[in-house]
Amino acid sequence: MKQQLKRVWVLANLVRLWPSLIALASSAQDAPIRADIRRWASILFKEDHLSAGGILWRHCWLMVFYREYRNLAYLRLRLARTYGWLMPKLDSLAIYVPDLGPGCFIQHGFSSIVSAQRIGANFWLNQQVTIGYSNDTDVPWIGDDVTVRPGARIVGRLKIGDGATVGMNTVVTGNVPPGATVFGVPGQIIWRKPKA
Structure with missing residues (x-):
């Protein structure tokens, strides 16, 4: 019913x-x-x-x-x-990405700001995430198949590799290699996908 x-x-x-x-x-x-x-x-x-x-x-x-x-x-x-006035969007979600790949999924995207140079295909975004500038010009570059969990912070000129996962409440301060899972403040690699 x-x-x-x-x-x-x-x-x-x-x-x-x-x-x-x-x-x-x-x-x-x-x-x-x-x-x-x-x-x-x-x-x-x-x-x-x-x-x-x-x-x-x-x-x-x-x-x-x-x-x-x-x-x-x-x-x-x-x-x-x-x-937009006919069907209002979620006001607390802002996306400013000139190159956003296909297959983007936003799960509970409230209170999230996304500013990146590029985000690849099959990006997964959760709530209360900040992806953005560390100064007037430096923003992240994010690869394909990346998952960003709730509360994560990714700021500045850095690269998140393909297939990486940024854990809940993690602060990313440097590059994340492909297939890695980072967690903590600052984010540390806690797991890597085995190479095929």
Whole structure:
């Protein structure tokens, strides 16, 4: 019954969703927003294969029930200024990344600020995270498949390698090698993925 009510609520919100649906439908098949939707659907709903209609439906669902997703969708579809008032985004989540890879997932993104030179594909962000400047110019560079857990701080000109994990409440003060998990203040490597 709860799922049926949610479906009805999504359908009732279609009038507010039409600008984003048009922007999504006209986007390329390999657009980053489509990769984002597939990743969110895989993580939240265990759906690994989505048709074109399934992508549109999941976009509607995510827009209605996940404010963090709205921030990401507005960034990708460039709709925040003209359309954001219809479905408000999460005000305490700010993303300023000129090169944000596809497949970004934001889990409980409240009170997070993300400013980076680059963030790669399949980035996972949690709440109360600060990624940003140590001065006027120095921001992090983040690789592919990186996970940043709640409360982490990554500040300054440093590099987080592919497949790295930054643990809860960790303060990163230097480069993190690929496949490493860092934890603590300052962050220390506590585990490395074995090489294939």
